Amino acid sequence: MAGPGVPEVLDLAGIFVFAVSGGLAAVRQRLDVVGMVVLAEITALGGGILRDLLIGAVPPAAFTSLGYVLVPLAASALVFFWHPQVTRLLPAVLLFDAAGLGLFCATGTLKALEHGLSPLHSVLLGVVTAVGGGVLRDMLGGQIPSVLYDRQLYALPAMLGAAVMAVAYTADLHGGAVTAGAAVLATGLRLLAIRYGWRTPRPRGVPD
Template sequence: MNELLDLAGIFVFALSGALLAVRKRLDVVGMAVLAEMTALGGGILRDLILNVRPAAFESLGYVLVPLAATAIAFFWHPHVERLMPAVLVFDAAGLGLFSAVGAEKAMTAGLSPLHATLLGVTTAVGGGILRDILAGEIPRLLYDRQLYAVPALLGAAAMATLSELDLHGWPAVLASAVLAFCLRIAAMRFRLRAPLARGVAPPE
């Protein structure tokens, strides 16, 4: 069950990477690279920090699913772009799931709740940072005007707190993921924004 949820999140993240490659007019190789990095980058960073073999190198599905997302974007990107509101909902679900799973794995490895929270955020947004850098853009994490990192932070913190209270397993992961998901959806629905420094005008 956990692997199926992982693969679902990987697919959505990979789709976002492949679509950015289309907008940047990259070829199919560039699309595949951005898809793979977006989908797997955060998890690989997490596992390397935890000094374990990355899950992406233990299951063929972790590599094939981003390639499938690349193929879909390659042939049907205009149709996928029209479905972006739905894709963003699934992206929010992947964000919540990855932040919770990352924090849980960090707590299981013996990290403190604070460090587990940070690693949960890394799992959720690390792939997006790599995607933006490779695409020649300022990472969106650095101007979180649509509250992307904040929901991941709160979801990971909730998971670390539950784990510290000896509440483990999929119910705790699901609850933390749902919290991050709902916050991200609320941010999109009500256009919630992170504050700028005092006196700084918002970009047009």
Template structure:
């Protein structure tokens, strides 16, 4: 068994914060796509909760937390209302939203990996589900909005890589019997920092060598 790294109330508060900022990103994309209020709410909910629901279904933690804790469901609706009425103002603080989104990414890759391991998965599988927890909602968001998922696009700043790094640190800490609050926060902070560096310097994954595709590059 792993140690209790956070009190339940602290963990819930951190997860709700991550859910809120992910929901903001989903709602903003819905506004850009000219969705109605229902579409905005659906995209906000899917972005915020999709990764966690996927993880919980895979590990058998059913019903998923998103369906047993009303706060998990209501938080994206709060983000929906905020964006619906104040989206021009929210767009202006988009850089700040990116910072919080990076923080949510760091948190979810840690909690996702830890929860998967507690449910009996191996280290590699746990780290993989930690990645899925962090980025799954964004993939669902893009698919619903008829976009190529940012996770698969070379012209987007690194997103999966920071989550992979954070999840791998957690897995290594478990392997070395060194998982505690400090190492968990180190993993989350590392993922957070790498994501911010990717945003700041537009770091991107390499494409195939000797690529001859003439497909138009999207901005």
């Protein structure tokens, strides 16, 4: 049996880091192990399931590949037993969330392109893939989803990474290096926004 291709490996990497993000959010909310697993699975798989349903890739990959279920479980176990150590690795929630955002915007856009969608619609679906799980995580955790107040650049880095992925694909540039490059770009922009406090503007007259 052939091993997973580069896009699937990157997709699984995005699932892992988003699942860690969901697991750490569960720790902050003082949830039990069941709540942690649910939050990790939904954060990791929610955006991809929505993308697959929209492009007609049914059943979604989350229900056809064992790895898509086991990887979030492994991330949940990691956070359950070693969350103090994981949390000490920089601001872990934001770091893992940014990495998942970058990986998912790139792989989500690529999958939409491969299913014949236009570059513009593929970019939109790449953003949905990137932010969908985080929206569900925040809602279940009783928080306003980050994408609704893009104050430290959440959706915009995903949109930029997805756009780079679409432009590269239409220019006949393919391969894991291109996908990884788009992911790194989105991740880096998100982390820089957090580091330097870059913000999107509010409507005129609305105070910060």
